[in-house]
Amino acid sequence: MGLIENIKEYQHNFAGNSNREKAYLSFLNKGFPTTKNEEWKFSSLKKIISHDFTIEEKGLKLSKEEIDHYSLNFKHQILFINGTLTSKPNINGVRINKYVDDSPIFNSAFSALNAACSNIGYEINVDPNTIIEEPIEILFLTKNSSNNFIQYRNKIVIGENAQIKIVEGIKNLSDKYCFTNMHTNIKLDKSSNIEFNKLQNNTNSQITIDETNLTQEKNSNSTVNTLLFGGMFTRNNLNFAQNGERCESNMNGVVILDENEFGDNHTYMDHKNANCESNELYKGIYLGKSKGVFNGKIMVQPDAQKINAFQANNNLLISDNASINSKPQLEIYADDVKCSHGCTIGQLDENALFYMNTRGIRKEDARAILTFAFASEALEKISINKIQDLAKKLIAEKLKVDLSF
Amino acid sequence: MLKIDNLKAGIEGLEILKGINLSVKKGEVHAIMGPNGSGKSTLSSVIAGNDNYEVNSGSITFEDEDLLDLDPDQRAHRGVFLSFQYPVEIPGISVSNFIKAAITEKRKVLGLEPITAKDLLGKMKEKMDLLDMQKGYLSRNMNEGFSGGEKKRNEIFQMAMLEPKLAILDETDSGLDIDALRVVANGVNKLKNSENATIVITHYQRLLDYIIPDYVHVLHNGRIVKSGGKELAHELEKKGYDWITKEADKKWG
Known part of the structure; x- marks a missing residue:
């Protein structure tokens, strides 16, 4: 049958809800993107969607040990198990609830599909002037007896002068495919601040489509750190819109993939107002037969003068069979702006490897140290030590070395 | 300690070393001098194990072990060190982390206990003082x-x-001004003892004013064409290389 047929069979679940039906029709109209679509040119879903999926299946029971194993043990934790919100923290000035949204807002096939049938998600409202130092961990765990298609729809609203940090992770505990279509909208009020860390050390049975949209009011500051360390197929769509002056948007990414893993980071920075800044740094490391895509678009609208926009995408191809397609895109309609972008694709420096070798460092370790050094510039942007340390550990694992960087 | 026997080596099919013989005992300082293109750097690269160079024949033994059978890191673990003419820049790794990695690995291979952070830092400070290095070095x-x-x-x-x-x-002296040269040479002299040996490769005699060699060898066209004591270096400084190279060319063509 395939996923599209599975979805058609699921349709009766939202029949009669006009917003959802509208979204559904839009999805059917668009269909799943194919490689003929410029934005999906190197990211083929064909094989994946030919499989059958159950939609929002109840799932198998998880033991406490399993939950503890995947938990990052932050003080504040929002936990979803098989699509059910099972625990949430009590934090002064922060309201956290189950979120069901059927507003027909979508700009792509996947966001339309999400709007049509998602019933799962969280909503976080941070009161003005509330500063939460301790990160909020959001964990989505699933375990299923058959291939499962699951859609989350989330919303974060941060009040004026408020600050929060988020760590988000998805984990599929079974060897059946879990196809996650995640949609998160984040609204930052004036002078607010968010650091959102996406930890995507997914298993090779996890398929992820993620869309995260941030809209920022004046003087707000946002940072999204994407750590894409595994997963059969991952597509991240990260979109920033600056609705006021003096906003700052930062996106940092470290991608390290091996074997047949696929990872695609699409970012869109919309500079709509003057005197704003954006910084983008993505580091990609590709081993085995892994494939990567980077597509970073920066838009500077006509009235957005005095913009400082920086973008860099640096890639290391460790194996001859790995590949990366990198595409920076700048569209600038204002005349007083500073925009720079750079994209590099290279291999490890053989001279540096030999140099380290002569100092007694084994080839494997020298490679790992150089690779880690390559990624470190982006890793250093993470303000949460625990996440930085975990990232270092995961990178060492991925490079199959017993080193602490 | 080191014995090089009729070593022939080159790069991309071009033979650069055409039969090197050299014997170095512990406690000795040898200087290898020679004009540009004589094969000085090729010799040091081959001893260190750079696999861009092919060894065609001959042998290098180090403490009765065949060095050519070992990878560069294994050679380092046995106690061979090459100070590069052009040290490589490695962005993203601090000097202290680099040294830590090298020492940790060597101790692991030699079956020694890992060095404690405190001991390592203490040792680094001591050696930095020896070389008149600023504190900030380690984190660069x-x-x-x-x-x-x-x-x-x-x-x-x-x-x-x-x-x-x-x-x-x-070529440790290249790129050094006279004050730096003195500090570096002083450091090398202080590290010298009866159990270790040093090979100084240089084009000019000036470094040998500070690091006094026991033996001086002249390398020309891939061969050691003359060997002598430290006075040979002074002679070369005065008379240049021509008188030796012309003689050698007559002999080998």
């Missing part, structure tokens, strides 16, 4: 943005930390 990225002199000093610093049995200093 390996050779990144270093001046020529700083790079060479960093090489000798690594040598001081790794305590090799055989140190090969490849």
Whole structure:
């Protein structure tokens, strides 16, 4: 049958809800993107969607040990198990609830599909002037007896002068495919601040489509750190819109993939107002037969003068069979702006490897140290030590070395 | 300690070393001098194990072990150290982390207990004082943005930390002003003892005013064409290389 047929069979679940039906029709109209679509040119879903999926299946029971194993043990934790919100923290000035949204807002096939049938998600409202130092961990765990298609729809609203940090992770505990279509909208009020860390050390049975949209009011500051360390197929769509002056948007990414893993980071920075800044740094490391895509678009609208926009995408191809397609895109309609972008694709420096070798460092370790050094510039942007340390550990694992960087 | 026997080696099919014979005992300092293109750097690269060079025949033994059978890291673990003519910049790795990785690995291979952070730092401070290095050095990225002199000093610093049995200093004097030269040479002299040996590779005699060699060898066209005591260096300084190279060319053509 395939996923599209599975979805058609699921349709009766939202029949009669006009917003959802509208979204559904839009999805059917668009269909799943194919490689003929410029934005999906190197990211083929064909094989994946030919499989059958159950939609929002109840799932198998998880033991406490399993939950503890995947938990990052932050003080504040929002936990979803098989699509059910099972625990949430009590934090002064922060309201956290189950979120069901059927507003027909979508700009792509996947966001339309999400709007049509998602019933799962969280909503976080941070009161003005509330500063939460301790990160909020959001964990989505699933375990299923058959291939499962699951859609989350989330919303974060941060009040004026408020600050929060988020760590988000998805984990599929079974060897059946879990196809996650995640949609998160984040609204930052004036002078607010968010650091959102996406930890995507997914298993090779996890398929992820993620869309995260941030809209920022004046003087707000946002940072999204994407750590894409595994997963059969991952597509991240990260979109920033600056609705006021003096906003700052930062996106940092470290991608390290091996074997047949696929990872695609699409970012869109919309500079709509003057005197704003954006910084983008993505580091990609590709081993085995892994494939990567980077597509970073920066838009500077006509009235957005005095913009400082920086973008860099640096890639290391460790194996001859790995590949990366990198595409920076700048569209600038204002005349007083500073925009720079750079994209590099290279291999490890053989001279540096030999140099380290002569100092007694084994080839494997020298490679790992150089690779880690390559990624470190982006890793250093993470303000949460625990996440930085975990990232270092995961990178060492991925490079199959017993080193602490 | 080191015995090189009729070594022939080259790069991309071109033979550069055409039969080198050299014997170095512990406690000795040997200087290898020669004009540009004589094969000095090829010799040091082959001893260190750079696999861009092919060894066609001959042997290198180090403490009765065939060095050519070992990878560069294994040679380092046995106690061979090469101070590079052009040290490599490694962005993203601090000097202290680099040294830590090198020492940790060596101790692991030799079956020694890992060095404690405190001991390591203490040792680094001691060796930095020896080489008149500023504190900030350790947190800077390996050779990144270093001046020529700083790079060479960093090489000798690594040598001081790794305590090799055989140190090969490849054109360590190039890029050094006279004050830096004095500091670096002083460092090398202080590290010298009766158990280790040094090979100084240089084009000019001036480094040998500070590091006094026991033997001087002249390398020309891939062969050691003349050997002598330290006075040979002074003679070369006065008379140049021509008188030796002409004689040699007559002999080998």
